[in-house]
Amino acid sequence: MEVGFLGLGIMGKAMSMNLLKNGFKVTVWNRTLSKCNELVEFGASIGETPAQVVKKCKLTIAMLSDPAAALSVVFDKDGVLEQTGSGKGYIDMSTVDPETSSKISQAITSKGGAFLEAPVSGSKQPAETGQLVILAAGDKGLYEESIPAFDVLGKKSFFLGQVGNGAKMKLVINMIMGSVMSAFSEGLVLSERSGLNPHDLLDVLDLGAIANPMFKGKGPAMLKSNYSPAFPLKHQQKDMRLALALGDENAVSMPVAAAANESFKKARSMGLGDLDFSSVHEILKMTKD
Numbered sequence: 001m002e003v004g005f006l007g008l009g010i011m012g013k014a015m016s017m018n019l020l021k022n023g024f025k026v027t028v029w030n031r032t033l034s035k036c037n038e039l040v041e042f043g044a045s046i047g048e049t050p051a052q053v054v055k056k057c058k059l060t061i062a063m064l065s066d067p068a069a070a071l072s073v074v075f076d077k078d079g080v081l082e083q084t085g086s087g088k089g090y091i092d093m094s095t096v097d098p099e100t101s102s103k104i105s106q107a108i109t110s111k112g113g114a115f116l117e118a119p120v121s122g123s124k125q126p127a128e129t130g131q132l133v134i135l136a137a138g139d140k141g142l143y144e145e146s147i148p149a150f151d152v153l154g155k156k157s158f159f160l161g162q163v164g165n166g167a168k169m170k171l172v173i174n175m176i177m178g179s180v181m182s183a184f185s186e187g188l189v190l191s192e193r194s195g196l197n198p199h200d201l202l203d204v205l206d207l208g209a210i211a212n213p214m215f216k217g218k219g220p221a222m223l224k225s226n227y228s229p230a231f232p233l234k235h236q237q238k239d240m241r242l243a244l245a246l247g248d249e250n251a252v253s254m255p256v257a258a259a260a261n262e263s264f265k266k267a268r269s270m271g272l273g274d275l276d277f278s279s280v281h282e283i284l285k286m287t288k289d
């Protein structure tokens, strides 16, 4: 099966590599084209523009940073829209808001193409090992055709109905994840400042009712101030912002998420945006008497 892949950041590089390793023919494009070279070493072809990739491939996947990037790749000159049409499928796996996804869906389907949004839960390592959770919504036929690719990329795929539902599900999950990370960071700081050994806290947490892979995976690195990026903080803050907007639209009061968003914003303003989202710990460490 020939697949196009647009966007070779942390996630896109790992996902397209996985497809290649599992026997898919992959044609890649990235805004910074030099990032395609590593994939070429593993057998990928390069498309010079998103339009060229779509022209060549029946199925094209995108994994881009945010709504502005997702829209630009579709609507700008040499974009996806120029070559989409009947028989072409486009799957946007970026984390965006439902409005962005709907705009893209309308444009693609009005030209006769099929559209699926399919954001993912799971970070760099699950992307490398094909253990993502795929949150698809939109064209059911395209979803079914894409199952062989989803089976390589993820451990489980959900079909959630109409376009927008995948984006909403992803934003709810990441709103919870950001709030939990913020509370976890406060707990690490509180344990240390009150005279406890924070490593003991990690051990105790891991045995109790709120044990989870995020505390276990990121906690030890956070205590060493190691924030090598798996999920960049700027993207977590984008997700908090989009989730809060969804809360506004639905009149849902979210004071915990709003407070966490302030911490992520502060971290971004301090230049931590490209580090892992766990670096929000640094701004909480700064607060002193």
Ligand SMILES: NC(=O)C1=CN([C@@H]2O[C@H](COP(=O)(O)OP(=O)(O)OC[C@H]3O[C@@H](n4cnc5c(N)ncnc54)[C@H](OP(=O)(O)O)[C@@H]3O)[C@@H](O)[C@H]2O)C=CC1
Binding pocket: 006, 007, 008, 009, 010, 011, 012, 030, 031, 032, 033, 035, 063, 064, 065, 066, 068, 069, 072, 073, 093, 094, 095, 096, 120, 121, 122, 123, 124, 230, 231, 232, 235, 236
């Ligand atoms: N990292 C993670 O753990 C996870 C991330 N996600 C989501 O997946 C998406 C990608 O994340 P990730 O790979 O970490 O992000 P990165 O920041 O590593 O990569 C972003 C990608 O988007 C491209 N891009 C940015 N702006 C534009 C633009 N205006 N036009 C075209 N391309 C653009 C970048 O191109 P260039 O190389 O030229 O800058 C790059 O390929 C995001 O929506 C994120 O929220 C979802 C689950 C987990």
Ligand SMILES: O=CC(=O)O
Binding pocket: 120, 121, 122, 123, 174, 231
């Ligand atoms: O969006 C990030 C993730 O870990 O999921």
